[in-house]
Amino acid sequence: MRQTVYITGHKKPDTDSIMSAIAYADLKNRLGEYEAIPIRLGKLSQESRFVLDYFGVKPPEIKESMKLTVGDLSFDKGTIIDPSIPIRKAWDTFQKGATNSLTVVDNDGEIVGIASLSNITKSYMDVWDDRILGRAHTPVDNIIDVLAAKIIYLGEEDPTFPGRMMVFAMGGSKEDLKDIFTDGDIVIAGNRTDYDIILKQNISLLILTNGTGLSDEVIEIAKENKVAVISTEYNTFMTSRLLPMTIPVSQVMTTENLIYFKTDDTLDVVRDAMAKSRFRSYPVVDATKKVVGSVSRYHLISSNKKKLILVDHNERNQSIDDIDEAEIIEIIDHHRVANILTTSPVFFRAEPVGSTATIISEMYLESGIRPSREIAGILCAAIISDTLLFRSPTTTDTDKRILDRMSKIAGINPEEFADKMFRAGTSLKGKSAKDLIEGDIKTFTIGDANVRVGQVFTMNPEELVPIMDDLKKQMAAKIKERGEDTFVLVLTDIFNQRSELLVVGEYYDDIQEEFGELTPNGTINAEGVLSRKKQVIPKLTAAIIKA
Numbered sequence: 001m002r003q004t005v006y007i008t009g010h011k012k013p014d015t016d017s018i019m020s021a022i023a024y025a026d027l028k029n030r031l032g033e034y035e036a037i038p039i040r041l042g043k044l045s046q047e048s049r050f051v052l053d054y055f056g057v058k059p060p061e062i063k064e065s066m067k068l069t070v071g072d073l074s075f076d077k078g079t080i081i082d083p084s085i086p087i088r089k090a091w092d093t094f095q096k097g098a099t100n101s102l103t104v105v106d107n108d109g110e111i112v113g114i115a116s117l118s119n120i121t122k123s124y125m126d127v128w129d130d131r132i133l134g135r136a137h138t139p140v141d142n143i144i145d146v147l148a149a150k151i152i153y154l155g156e157e158d159p160t161f162p163g164r165m166m167v168f169a170m171g172g173s174k175e176d177l178k179d180i181f182t183d184g185d186i187v188i189a190g191n192r193t194d195y196d197i198i199l200k201q202n203i204s205l206l207i208l209t210n211g212t213g214l215s216d217e218v219i220e221i222a223k224e225n226k227v228a229v230i231s232t233e234y235n236t237f238m239t240s241r242l243l244p245m246t247i248p249v250s251q252v253m254t255t256e257n258l259i260y261f262k263t264d265d266t267l268d269v270v271r272d273a274m275a276k277s278r279f280r281s282y283p284v285v286d287a288t289k290k291v292v293g294s295v296s297r298y299h300l301i302s303s304n305k306k307k308l309i310l311v312d313h314n315e316r317n318q319s320i321d322d323i324d325e326a327e328i329i330e331i332i333d334h335h336r337v338a339n340i341l342t343t344s345p346v347f348f349r350a351e352p353v354g355s356t357a358t359i360i361s362e363m364y365l366e367s368g369i370r371p372s373r374e375i376a377g378i379l380c381a382a383i384i385s386d387t388l389l390f391r392s393p394t395t396t397d398t399d400k401r402i403l404d405r406m407s408k409i410a411g412i413n414p415e416e417f418a419d420k421m422f423r424a425g426t427s428l429k430g431k432s433a434k435d436l437i438e439g440d441i442k443t444f445t446i447g448d449a450n451v452r453v454g455q456v457f458t459m460n461p462e463e464l465v466p467i468m469d470d471l472k473k474q475m476a477a478k479i480k481e482r483g484e485d486t487f488v489l490v491l492t493d494i495f496n497q498r499s500e501l502l503v504v505g506e507y508y509d510d511i512q513e514e515f516g517e518l519t520p521n522g523t524i525n526a527e528g529v530l531s532r533k534k535q536v537i538p539k540l541t542a543a544i545i546k547a
């Protein structure tokens with residue numbers, strides 16, 4: 001079995017983190033090195049969701065802990081049995097040596113008990129009760145199975161066994177034998193001539209030994225008296241020994257204080273429970289409560305840490321919270337090298353390129369494996385996202401070369417795709433006026449004025465038109481409540497390097513004069529303006545000071 005490795009990007013994952021984790025897991029799986037599983041440490045962004053939908057790729061599972069769970073152990077395959085099977089069959093299973101406890105489940109697959117070797121042996125040593133078969137509601141099928149018996153006569157209804165187990169070894173007349181029997185007895189007998197006497201004693205079952213048969217006449221008597229008759233090849237001694245072993249496992253299994261584990265229980269929980277109990281093994285159930293195996297103390301000894309590969313980050317505070325529970329085996333990143341400590345040597349690949357997806361793409365090319373159309377597509381999306389389609393100063397020639405190659409495999413036009421992706425990623429649909437004015441907000445004192453400046457990144461400022469009146473009303477209410485003078489909401493389109501300003505309150509005309517013309521959306525155009533700190537505030541300052 002290949003080892004499992006988890007691959008994750010950073011917290012608050014962006015498109016590069018998500019797509020790099022998925023693509024690198026795909027590469028690892030195709031190289032056959034590991035069973036690689038991409039995971040994520042937070043919510044998918046609007047942009048990432050668009051990309052995954054666009055290429056039809058499944059999002060990584062969210063995972064919040066690297067603690068080992070029962071599912072990570074190579075525990076034993078469980079043997080599950082029905083509560084009605086004879087203890088003899090359970091014993092046979094133990095003799096095969098595969099397990100030392102059997103999980104007893106009902107028809108719905110839910111655990112009703114656990115039968116261990118000691119349950120079975122104890123029950124056999126304890127049986128001095130000659131009415132145990134009846135008390136244990138033993139089905140006649142169990143007796144037939146364990147004795148490998150042939151049915152000679154079985155009535156329409158299966159017999160019950162309210163009497164004792166007895167061997168009929170005596171001779172004599174009908175009168176002499178009267179007191180030997182009680183109602184409902186199970187009678188074991190060899191080759192005799194007086195079956196008619198036995199069959200008329202209101203017994204429940206006659207077991208013939210040494211393969212003895214009955215004449216048709218005698219079978220008729222059995223039918224008339226409603227006595228079931230079976231015949232076994234075992235001799236009388238062996239038959240007597242085996243008969244108590246026909247009782248169902250439900251009679252001897254442990255049903256109180258059952259301890260079993262779920263596959264997602266952490267090993268802390270398991271160790272704790274095992275320390276407080278003395279069972280040899282414990283059933284393991286999956287999320288649907290179905291038994292999937294059994295776990296014993298020795299499975300814990302060899303448990304290794306979970307293996308983890310970090311992509312698009314190498315700082316511990318950006319990674320999974322309990323990262324120390326994991327063994328980091330690789331890091332693929334394009335950020336500064338910071339403060340991850342590893343216990344053993346790792347494969348560390350860092351390149352000063354525009355995105356981690358660029359490095360993962362290189363690794364595909366280096367390994368001679370051609371990514372699928374979908375994987376090439378998500379890699380393109382990640383490169384475009386992190387480099388803002390080469391507008392970001394972090395862009396390198398490598399990013400350009402790789403995007404060119406990958407976009408051909410993916411069959412996309414990078415410019416067209418970038419426009420679609422950034423629009424989808426920054427869509428304001430579904431956002432309320434309240435979301436927008438409570439988002440990324442800072443307040444500034446400029447001269448005598450207190451100015452509230454919010455910034456929203458969007459390529460779709462026109463989506464605000466339907467809520468514009470409500471938005472302005474709420475902005476006005478906000479500054480009134482705070483005793484501030486002006487509210488400026490900056491709608492920034494990084495991709496096209498421009499912003500639009502929605503201004504409410506004092507200094508409106510001065511601000512408009514400073515920035516530019518009105519747009520069709522009723523906002524103030526601010527070409528080339530991207531940074532609140534470096535561009536918006538200096539211009540606001542100029543406008544307000546002039547006023």
Ligand SMILES: [Mn+2]
Nearest residue numbers: 016312356386
């Ligand atoms: Mn990145």
